[in-house]
Amino acid sequence: MRVVGQNDKKRVWGVGWASGEAGETRGAGRPRGALSRVRIGLIVLTLAALAPGCGQGGDSVRPAGGQPPLNAPPARALDSYATKLRAAHAARVAAAKRWGLKRVPLTAPPAPKKKPHITTRDGFEVDGHRRLGLPPVFTTVPTKKKIVFLTIDDGAEKDPKFLRMMSDLRIPYTAFLSDYVVNDDYGYFKRMQDRGVTLNNHTLNHPYLPALSYTAQKREICGMQKVIEERYGTRPVLFRPPFGNYDKNTLRAAKRCGIEYVPLWNEEVFVDHWEYREWDRELHPGDIVLTHFRGTDDWDGTMRDMIRRFLNKVTAEGYAVARLEDYL
């Protein structure tokens, strides 16, 4: 995905240490280097117990089974890998505890090398959608991985502890901002951006767009593009229409303003409940989850309480939270 001026995202959400579970290193061959089989076995058992993102239920410590690998890397590399993994996992356990989570969130797999082809969800097309090359409207990213995406809208609540919580837990999310609620403190969202979050377009004034003319819609969308570009140095390629309501003029205007994707959502999480678009009332791989920058003015709890509800459910169901921009 092209985002002008975007910071290096790998630095912020880096998950490089999450790959390479012990199970993949089993096989033929003899150990090289000075380590005894026993010592390698011990280290590998440790690695297996510590490796996050194994697709298992987010427990903090999990004993490993299986045999030690025979084609293990040289001793020093293995030692330092083990040390790094151990430190990273300990940090994740501590962070989960600090923020009151029931389990340690699962680590998302690395960003895909080949991005999925995003198309408009059936029934969400407008007349001439494809012929006019209008941006796709979708609620789920096509993937088989057990991941969901977190998107947060509007911007009224500006909780500094929420920023710390998300960085501490290393949970990626994407923001859709509406100027009328962010304009009393642009700095809050600058700090969010500095932490690796992409700031996207949710109009200037949050109107019901289909009631407006093409020109008025374009003013709402291009106007917000300009605000984000001037304040944050990036020009969004993601746009979410307020309330999820749009018509052909919305998508035509969005395209003219430089928008390439119109992600909606398949579930919405509140501080005290979830809402679902699908009849099965379940999470699915690639689902986009919506929530809002809201606090105790609107909710019976804080954004941190809402995030706890969100993470406790997705982790318990074996899902990791991935970065939407990595898939677009």
Ligand SMILES: [Zn+2]
């Ligand atoms: Zn909104």
